[in-house]
Amino acid sequence: MNEIKSTEEANLMVNIRDTAIQLLRSHNNIPNKVHREALEKVAIEISAIAYSDKPTKLAVALETGMGKTTTIIASIIAMQATNLSALICVDTVEQMNELYTDCINKGVNPNVIGAFHKVQNHRSGLQSIAKENADKYQFLIVSHNKMYFDSKKHDEISGDSLTYWMNRFDGKERNIVFWDERLEPKSCFSLLKSRIRSAIGAWIPIYEEKLKSHKFLNMREDLKNTVIQVGTWIQEASLLLSTAIDDEVILFPKFDISIQDAKNSLAFINSERKSYIDDNDCILELIKFSQIGTVRAIKAHNNSNLIQFEDQFHQGFKKLVIFDATLPIRELNKIDKSVRILELEIHKSYKDVTINWTKISSSKDFLTNNKHKARNLTVYYQEINAIINQEIPVTEEVLIFTFKAIREEVNDYFKNKYDGRIHVSHWGAHKASNRLSHVKYIITLGVTRRSHQDLIANILGAKNNIESSVTIDEIKAVEHTEMADTLIQAFGRAHNRVIKHGCIAGETTIWLYLPNKDYPVIEAIKSGMSDVTVRERNQSKHFLSAKNKMTKIQIISDAIDEVISTLKAPKFSLKELRNSFNPKIESKDRGWRRGLDRFLEINSDLWTLRGKYIESKLLETDQI
Numbered sequence: 369m370n371e372i373k374s375t376e377e378a379n380l381m382v383n384i385r386d387t388a389i390q391l392l393r394s395h396n397n398i399p400n401k402v403h404r405e406a407l408e409k410v411a412i413e414i415s416a417i418a419y420s421d422k423p424t425k426l427a428v429a430l431e432t433g434m435g436k437t438t439t440i441i442a443s444i445i446a447m448q449a450t451n452l453s454a455l456i457c458v459d460t461v462e463q464m465n466e467l468y469t470d471c472i473n474k475g476v477n478p479n480v481i482g483a484f485h486k487v488q489n490h491r492s493g494l495q496s497i498a499k500e501n502a503d504k505y506q507f508l509i510v511s512h513n514k515m516y517f518d519s520k521k522h523d524e525i526s527g528d529s530l531t532y533w534m535n536r537f538d539g540k541e542r543n544i545v546f547w548d549e550r551l552e553p554k555s556c557f558s559l560l561k562s563r564i565r566s567a568i569g570a571w572i573p574i575y576e577e578k579l580k581s582h583k584f585l586n587m588r589e590d591l592k593n594t595v596i597q598v599g600t601w602i603q604e605a606s607l608l609l610s611t612a613i614d615d616e617v618i619l620f621p622k623f624d625i626s627i628q629d630a631k632n633s634l635a636f637i638n639s640e641r642k643s644y645i646d647d648n649d650c651i652l653e654l655i656k657f658s659q660i661g662t663v664r665a666i667k668a669h670n671n672s673n674l675i676q677f678e679d680q681f682h683q684g685f686k687k688l689v690i691f692d693a694t695l696p697i698r699e700l701n702k703i704d705k706s707v708r709i710l711e712l713e714i715h716k717s718y719k720d721v722t723i724n725w726t727k728i729s730s731s732k733d734f735l736t737n738n739k740h741k742a743r744n745l746t747v748y749y750q751e752i753n754a755i756i757n758q759e760i761p762v763t764e765e766v767l768i769f770t771f772k773a774i775r776e777e778v779n780d781y782f783k784n785k786y787d788g789r790i791h792v793s794h795w796g797a798h799k800a801s802n803r804l805s806h807v808k809y810i811i812t813l814g815v816t817r818r819s820h821q822d823l824i825a826n827i828l829g830a831k832n833n834i835e836s837s838v839t840i841d842e843i844k845a846v847e848h849t850e851m852a853d854t855l856i857q858a859f860g861r862a863h864n865r866v867i868k869h870g871c872i873a874g875e876t877t878i879w880l881y882l883p884n885k886d887y888p889v890i891e892a893i894k895s896g897m898s899d900v901t902v903r904e905r906n907q908s909k910h911f912l913s914a915k916n917k918m919t920k921i922q923i924i925s926d927a928i929d930e931v932i933s934t935l936k937a938p939k940f941s942l943k944e945l946r947n948s949f950n951p952k953i954e955s956k957d958r959g960w961r962r963g964l965d966r967f968l969e970i971n972s973d974l975w976t977l978r979g980k981y982i983e984s985k986l987l988e989t990d991q992i
Contacts, residue, residue, distance in 0.1 A: 370413050381414075403434070413426055417687050418543045419452075420687070428692070434871070436691040440456060444456075453540075455507075455508050455545045456508070456510075459512055464485060464494060471507075482505040483497065502536075503537055504537075508534055516555065531681075546688075547690040554832070557676045561609065562671070564650055565610070567651050604621050618662065657674075660678045661678075664676070664828065664835070677828060695709065696895075698849050699848075703830035715871070719872060721876045723878045723880050725902055726879070726880070731815075736773045765806070768810075771795060802865065812882075813881075815855065848888040852893045855889070885929070929971070931949050
């Protein structure tokens, strides 16, 4: 932990601490002694980092409502009387507006703070500053994405990073960067190898035919050379991909052409086939991420993938303070050693929060796959209607989280019901505005999860080693804690983000639908939400009625899924599985065999039958 080394640092620390406490009190959030001490520790770190020249990345674990954004505002208020400057990064334009408005309302001079965004006529009314004036503002607010995308670009003339404009004030580098909400130190990418080879396989014959038939003769020499350079690179990449084996590191040829010229060249060759846009975009994606460095070929869910990662931020951002509400539970944070974590002894109590957990399928495929989407959504609608009508007061609003693919459909279903009391959001927007902090009831209609190739890429990124090994246990631990993190972030949009005296979260009731195999997610949620009550809730008549209409094969298939989740083993014999399912059933039982076939078909990306054994396909990643 940093220590105060000068009078300037001491004065700034005191101002930040006292202002943060005062702001919390103005919202009827009265910090107790432990809370005040935690805020002081954070203030000490911010003061020391702002005045230091030493590069650092510090992550602060403050839960929602405990003073994350409040501490940033307090720092801005305290720093405006000094020569210190700051860059503040938030998730959305709506959050930019909330932060800017709060700062102005709390006494920050409008002449020293500005926000930059490219959304014209945003509903919030927040006006963007002109980019060329950014260095005139002592405090600049931008989005996470703006910092990320500009970190990847450089000025073609000067060679400077395009983040240069946001990281300067009054001719000097800004003293500190505040990052509000969860940080991903690495950007991780994955591409399906078969999809890339298909796109290249469609592009190369067209290129070679045009080259052979002299279609380039009338082109300007520089344009012709560019197209040929792109074509040569793709041919070499195709050869590398055809010979690459899984668990191999691939170094693609250097690509010295701009991405825009590459895009134009791809379109010049292939712009007639029906799928040319998707094919060209796929090749362009390979070009972009192959230039980061070596690429790893891995096998996940029986599919070969190419994965890569890179730093989120340009190295010019030397001093970052990250506020992350769910920092302690995320397994990726334990793997990543590049960020120092500030341990705080303060914990929010969720004793007035209840999670009603029903063990039922909630996957994206279950709710968005056209094959069974209508039936499954109907059952969920019946369930949610029953909850709203029977368990939620008629004066209370409800927040529903679902998948982006069906968000509009779900919203259309509920928008004319219940006098507009229903708010529908989607995973991806679960960290957005705090405007629903008055809502006391949350329902999940599906729960998002990350693909295993994405998890592997993120684990390698956290280790900062593309050649490192990844184990099954690591993948499962990261998958479960990432799901828990997403759910806690979503729950924190509602009333439990409000703090009552004694660091107690506001009363909230949640209905969570998650299969039994995701029990570790529940354990991670309980770890991240101290004192929360989790009640296991029996399946309602709506789910049971739908289950009664299922065939014997479907029932056996679902039962096998439940049994496998309790066995918690990557490999077991059919006999062991059958005995766990029903010791009296014979191996030749037709219903058993067909139910097993259905389970393997549905879970073909996770499990495979090898002789008399069922094996997890994650075994294939154990040695990657």
